[in-house]
Amino acid sequence: MWVRTGENKLIKAGIVGASGYVGGELLRLLVTHKDVEIKVASSKRHKGEKLARIHPDLYGFTDMKFTGESIFDVLDDLDVVFLALPHGTSIKYVPDLVETGVNVIDMSADFRLKDGSKYVRWYGYEHNYPDLLNKFVYGMPELHREELKNTKYIAVPGCIASSSIYSIAPFLNLDLDNNIINVDAKVGSSGSGSEMDESKVFSERYNSIRAYKPVQHRHTPEIEQELKFASGKDVKIALSAHSVNMVRGILTTSNIYAKTDEINAWQLMRQFYDKEKFVRLIMDKKSNFKYPDPKTVIGSNFVDLGFAIDRYINRVVSFGAIDNMIKGASGNAIQSMNIMYGFKENEGLTMPSLFPV
C-alpha cells in the first residue's frame, strides 16, 4: 500500500453504506485526502470483503475490509460519520448519532428539507425531528458557506437538485413570465446505484434513453426550497428525469420564461458566482463544447454553467453539467466538510476532469 491512510491525518472518518456508488466515491476521494483518515467503512451486503473487490479503484490504496458492525460500536474513534444510505434509512441513525457528539454528513435526502411536513408528500414518511432539520446545513458551499463553517451536520444535496439549483438561481433575478420552471435532466447510470435489477442488465440498458422519473421527482422540493433561499421567489419546478447511455454525468436543461439578453444574462451569472472556484461559465463558441457538457466535467468537482437566449419565446435555456458522483454527491460532501473543519476548501478536489473519456 503506497498511499497510507493514517499518517498525520487530522480527523478520522467512518462511512456507513460504503459499498454503494456514493460510498465508493467518498472512499475514492478521501483515500488521498491529506487531512482525513478513513477508519471504518461499513456494508451489510459485503461485510468482511475487501473494499477493493467492490471498488476496484482502491486496489493499491487500502487493504481495508467492510465492517458489518454497527457504527455505534466504533464511534469512539471517529470525528465524522458519512451516511451513504437510502432515503428513509439515515433518519433511523441520525438522532442517536447526534447524541454522541460526532459530526454527521448525510448523503440522503432525510435532512435536506427545512419544512418537515414535505417528507410525507414527497418521501412517504413522517419526519419527527424538526429541530434536527434546522441544525443540518444544506451542503452547497456556494449558497451556504458561512453556515457550513459553524455546523456539525451537513445534508448533502441531491445530484439533479445540484445541477438545477446552480443553473437556475442566477436567473431568478429576472422578471419571470411564469413561475413554473421546466427542468429536463439527463443522468448517467451511476445515479441509479449498483444494485441488481433486470432493467439494468447491460444489454437492456445500452443505447437506451429511459424516462425513469418523468413526474413528481423527489428532488423537486429541495430545488424549490433552495431557489427560494437564493432569490426570495416561489417557483415551481416541473422536472423530468431520464437515464442515458453513459455512467457518469448529468446535464440539466432548464427553461426560465423571462425576457433578457446575452449580456445581461452573463452579468447575472458572473455576479452570482463571483470568485467561486468550482463554478465555470462556458462561453466559447469556437470550442467543440459550446454549452456545458458532462463530458468536460467527468472526474472533477466542477459545475459547468451556460445558457442560450430564445427571442422567439422569451426564455433562458440554462444548462448545468456536473459529475453526478462528485459535484452531485461526494465532492460537495467533501467540499462542505473541508469548510466545516476549516481545511483548505479544495483539499482533495483539485483534479481536472478526465478528458477525453
Next chain:
Amino acid sequence: MWVRTGENKLIKAGIVGASGYVGGELLRLLVTHKDVEIKVASSKRHKGEKLARIHPDLYGFTDMKFTGESIFDVLDDLDVVFLALPHGTSIKYVPDLVETGVNVIDMSADFRLKDGSKYVRWYGYEHNYPDLLNKFVYGMPELHREELKNTKYIAVPGCIASSSIYSIAPFLNLDLDNNIINVDAKVGSSGSGSEMDESKVFSERYNSIRAYKPVQHRHTPEIEQELKFASGKDVKIALSAHSVNMVRGILTTSNIYAKTDEINAWQLMRQFYDKEKFVRLIMDKKSNFKYPDPKTVIGSNFVDLGFAIDRYINRVVSFGAIDNMIKGASGNAIQSMNIMYGFKENEGLTMPSLFPV
C-alpha cells in the same frame, strides 16, 4: 448479387444526394422493396464510387455506383425522384423537376411549410414558390393519408418534428393552461450527418450530451403548423435539441400544461391513433421499458408513444420515440410513397426493431 433490383418492379426511382445518411437509409430500405427499382443514386462527393463503399450495408445487394450526372440527364427513365439534399438546395431543383412531370419526394424542409413567409425567419432565404408549397403534402401518413393518395409531391417531415407532433397532437384536445409547449429532444448522432467536423471525432463526442440547438430550432414552425392542422389550436413550441451518446434514435419529452388523468389521456391517444399500424402505445409498467425508449424502435418504422400525468403541476409529460432515420425520415418517405402509388402501405417497412442492440 442475390437481391436483384430490377425484376418485375412497378416503378423506377432516383435518389439525389445518396451518399449522406438519409440517402443511405432510403437505399437500405428500397433495395428490398418489392415495387421500386433504384435506377440512379447521385452524389457529388462520391461520384464514381460504389454505393457499398459508403454504405457498407449494401454489399451483396447492389454493384451500383454513385453517378455525378445531373438528375435531369437521367430523368426520362424515372417515375419518382427522392431529394436527400440540404435545406435551401432542394428548392433549386424542385421547380424544374415539377415541370418534367416526375413525382418528387423531398427529404429537406424546403417544401414543408405552407406559409412561405416563414422561410425567411427560420431558414434565412426567401421562398418564391407559394404554389408549390400548396402542392406538396406533408408526408406524415397518420395526419395526411387522404392527401397523399392524390399528390405527386411529398415533403417529408423533420425527425424531431415527427416525434414531437405524434406525441403532442392527441393532447391538444385538453384545455391548455398555457399555449407554450416545452419540448426537450435527445437525438442520436446520425441526425447530424456524415460530414467531417472536429466536434464529431469519436473521442470528442463519446459520452457527451451536447446541446446543439437549444433555441430557435428550425423544426419549430413545422411542429406548430401541423399541431394547428391537427387540433385547430395555435400553440408555441419551446424546443431544445441535444445530441446524445448513440447513433440512432430520438426521444422527445414534451410538456403540455393541462389537467387530466391517466384514463382520459389514454382515451385521447387511442382515439387519435385508432387503427394506425405504425403507432404503438406503451403502457406496461412491468416491462423494463415503461415509457417509450428509442432502444425499442431502432431499426423499425414504429413511433412509440406514452406519457405520465403530473398532479403536482398540472401537466402531461408526453414521450415520443422513433428511429430518426426511419420513422423520422426515410421510413415516413417510403410509407408516404406507398400511399401515393397505391402500394401496400407497409411494403418494405415490416421489419421489427432490432432488439436488443
Next chain:
Amino acid sequence: MWVRTGENKLIKAGIVGASGYVGGELLRLLVTHKDVEIKVASSKRHKGEKLARIHPDLYGFTDMKFTGESIFDVLDDLDVVFLALPHGTSIKYVPDLVETGVNVIDMSADFRLKDGSKYVRWYGYEHNYPDLLNKFVYGMPELHREELKNTKYIAVPGCIASSSIYSIAPFLNLDLDNNIINVDAKVGSSGSGSEMDESKVFSERYNSIRAYKPVQHRHTPEIEQELKFASGKDVKIALSAHSVNMVRGILTTSNIYAKTDEINAWQLMRQFYDKEKFVRLIMDKKSNFKYPDPKTVIGSNFVDLGFAIDRYINRVVSFGAIDNMIKGASGNAIQSMNIMYGFKENEGLTMPSLFPV
C-alpha cells in the same frame, strides 16, 4: 396486429426457452417469415406474460403469451421445435422429442459434437446418445448444405465457433508452420444472455473489456471438428474470448501460421465461398471499413471475411465478423431450416445490416 402469424403458412413451429435472447431472436426473425407460423413460445420464468413485455420488438406483431406447459403437451400441432435452452438441458428433451417424429432444431451445444466422448471433457456431462449425434447435422449451410436437405435434426453452431470456422477454413489449404491456431474473440454483451448478475449491471459493464473465457472455451472442440471436416487437417484452437462494450456482434481475429501472399489468399477465399450468398469478402482499402467489422453486419445474416498477410512472421491474420444473434445463432438456424424444408434459402433473412447503428 398488422402482421398475422397464421395465414397460409406452410409449417408450424414451437420455441422452447423463448424468453432468452436466442429465443427472442428466433421470434423476431420468424414473426415475418412467410412459411412459418409460430404456435408456441414457452418460458418457465415468464409463463403467462406477453412475449412483447420481454421482447419489445414484438409489440404490434403478436399478442401471444409465453406458455409454461411442457412442449409435449402441444406437440400434436407442431412440425418443428426450436430448443433455445442451456447446454445440458436440451439433451433431456431431445430423445423423447425425436420419438414423436417432430423435427428438432437445437440451439445448444448438446448435439454439435460427433464424438460423444468430448462432452465429458468440455461440458462436464456424459453423452449417452451416439446415434442421435450422428443424426444431427451441424447447421452451417456453407459446409453442410446437402446433409441439411436430408435431415430432420439440426444442431446450430455456437456464435464464436461460426465466426472462427468461416474465417479459418479456407486457409487450411496452406502448408501450416504450426498446427495451433490462435483465435481472439470480441463478443457483444448479448452473447452472455439476459439473466441478471452483478457483473452485468450497466455501470459495471460499460467501457469494459472483459476476458470472460480466456482458456478452454467450450466452442473449441466444435471448431476443431468442423475445420477437420472442411480441410482434413487436425488443428488445435487456442481460443480466448472477451466481452466488449456493445450489445451485438462478434469479431474473431485468427492467426494461421503459414506463408502466402494476398493474391493466393484471396483465391483460397473465393474458391471456398464461391456462390455463397451470405458470405461477403471485404477488400476495399478506401472504405472506412478496411477489414470485417461487426458494425457493418449488425442486423443481417451476413458473415464478413477478410485478412491481412504478415511478412515479418509468416502468418495470415484472418477476420470474421457476424451478428452473434443472427449468423451466429438464430439466422443460421433459420437458413438451415429453410434448406431442410426446401423453402427459399434466404427466406426471412434478406434484410441489410442496420448501418449505421
Next chain:
Amino acid sequence: MWVRTGENKLIKAGIVGASGYVGGELLRLLVTHKDVEIKVASSKRHKGEKLARIHPDLYGFTDMKFTGESIFDVLDDLDVVFLALPHGTSIKYVPDLVETGVNVIDMSADFRLKDGSKYVRWYGYEHNYPDLLNKFVYGMPELHREELKNTKYIAVPGCIASSSIYSIAPFLNLDLDNNIINVDAKVGSSGSGSEMDESKVFSERYNSIRAYKPVQHRHTPEIEQELKFASGKDVKIALSAHSVNMVRGILTTSNIYAKTDEINAWQLMRQFYDKEKFVRLIMDKKSNFKYPDPKTVIGSNFVDLGFAIDRYINRVVSFGAIDNMIKGASGNAIQSMNIMYGFKENEGLTMPSLFPV
C-alpha cells in the same frame, strides 16, 4: 485561476505539440504537479488559442495560450522539453535540443530503439544518430529505474508496447515451446489521436471493432527489444491491434506457449514486480473484474496484470490493462521524469482510477 502554475515550482517545462491528446494529457497531469511549472505549450494548428478551448479539462486551471513559436525561441527558460510529436518529427528537433543542454522527454518512437537500423524497416526512415539512441533511456521505470536516475533523455514507450511488455516479461523465464508470442491489442479511440478523418466520425466509429493495424505494427521492435533486455531471450511478437468502442484504455491479450501452473505463474509475477507501486496483480475470482480490465485503471497510472493457464494447449494467456494516455504515455513520462529529477516517484500520479466511468 485557483490552481497556480508558477509558485515555488522546482523546474520549468515546455510541451511541443501540446494540442494533441498526448500533449493534452501531459498538461492535465502537470497542471497540478507540485514541482513542475508549465511555461510553454506549442501547437502549430492552434497557435494563439487558449489551451482550454482544445482541452476543456483545463478551464479553471490556466489561461495559457498555445504558442506557435519555435521551442528554440523560449528555451532559455526551460529545464525540460516534452516532445509530443509524430514519429519522424521529433528526430528533426532532438539533435539541436540536446546541443542546448536542455533535458528532453520524447513521446514519439524516434529514440526508443537501440538498433538504429530498425528504423528503416519499421518506420520508413534512416536514423543517423546512433549516439543519441544510446543516450536515451526507455522510459519504463520498472525496467530502467537506475538508468533513468542518470539520464537527461527519455524515450517514452508506446502504449501497446507498454501493456505488452509488462504482461509478457515475467513469463519469459518459462521454457518456451515457441518463440513467437501472439499479442492481440484492444485500444480506445484516443490512441489514434484527435485529427479529423472520415473514419473517426462518431456515427462511423461507434459500436465498431476496427482492426487498424493487424500486422507489422510499429510497436513490434520495441516490445522485442525490451523483452530481450528483461529476459535475455529473443522472441518474436505477432501483434494485431484493434480500435474498440471506448475512448481510453488498452487491454492486451498475450499468448506465451509454455507449460506452467497457477502457483508458479503467480510467483513469477510477484518476483518480477516486487515493490512496484504502479503494478497491480489482479486475482480475485469473486470480483466482477476477474482479469485485468481497462475499466478499472482508467484515469490512473496503474498497470493491472493477470493471466489464465491453459492446460489443453500449454500456454499462458497474459493480460495487461492500462489507461493508454497515462501508464501508456504521459503517466510513464512523468513517472520517469520524477525519477530523473529525484522527485517523489509518484508525484502527480497518485489519483485512483475513475471507477465506475
